[in-house]
Amino acid sequence: MHEMSLCEGVLQVLEDESHRQHFHKVKTVWLEIGSMSGVEIEAMRFCFDVVVRNTLADGATLEIIEVPAEAWCLNCSQTVTVQQRYDACPHCGNFQLQITSGEEMRIKELEVE
């Protein structure tokens, strides 16, 4: 959706952290991206390479950990796996689902110098 801004957000975090944690080069970035975060992973990879050009993360490898979506079904009182926001509970067919994971967009870890 807006992968360019997200990558700019990632870069901003890297720059802030480089001052706090004293590093000058980022070699690998691990991101956790939920399947329901709206992030297109291929677009993210493309934008990342463009955004980090001539920065401390120039040429860094982007590792993406995909997090599957889960929801709590209010009707069955159990956790179920879902693919889309408009999915019904696979057990009872009810739409009263609360997404419990799969919306993540997090920077998890970095390999730095």
Add this chain to the structure above:
Amino acid sequence: MCTVCEENDHHHHDHEHEPHHHDGHTHALGLSPSRMVQIEQDILGKNNQYAAHNRQHFAQHAILALNLVSSPGSGKTTLLTETLTRLQGKLPMAVVEGDQQTSNDADRIRATGVPALQINTGKGCHLDAHMVGHALESLPIDDGGILFIENVGNLVCPAAFDLGEAHKVAILSVTEGEDKPIKYPDMFHAADLMILNKTDLLPYLKFDVAKCEEYARRVNPDIEILHVSATSGEGMEGWLDWLQQQRKAIVEQQMQALEAKMQTLRNTLSL
């Protein structure tokens, strides 16, 4: 006012350009200086920080801030000008207009007499909390009022960017497909209110209202739904009532907070 960005506004990318030691010798010796750093930070963390700052500002001034989102052409600006005309003189109001280009919408808003500020996002596809924070600096709005933030016409990107608003309001016109809520589920999930606009055109269209509402409730069981025609005025009362209700809730919240603070201070008098 933007306490968050003071240091971040100046991206001194230049000082990242200090010579990198690409000689490879350290690697050849097997003494790679690499280390791992745990970060665990939300990618949108920065935006959320700005949003929290805006939200605090709105709470302190008891301002109801609404983030209006829709596709291009849903009739957002017409609904807004109609709303402002009806409430003008009764309430303090202001408008932040987001568009990629032109100040046409802000000009339409200003014609109603309500102060408006246009933000052109340029290549950007959404407003972010930082832009809105800066807009607040130059857009005067009295306490207890309503700030309408008309986002860029786009049902995708603005869903993820919190601006510090009390509610996102999704406007869907009946000239669009009734399946928009499931085509763009993130937005309808994020919205607290869906306005079905241009209902005066329903007799000429094959738009299935019940189906549309069912789809909206699938992605968001708690969503409120209003039917409005900004052109004919049908349903406008319901929308204005909703606005007043939300505004009063915000004002009462702030009054309670202030009264609690007053009480704390009063208690210190007897110390």
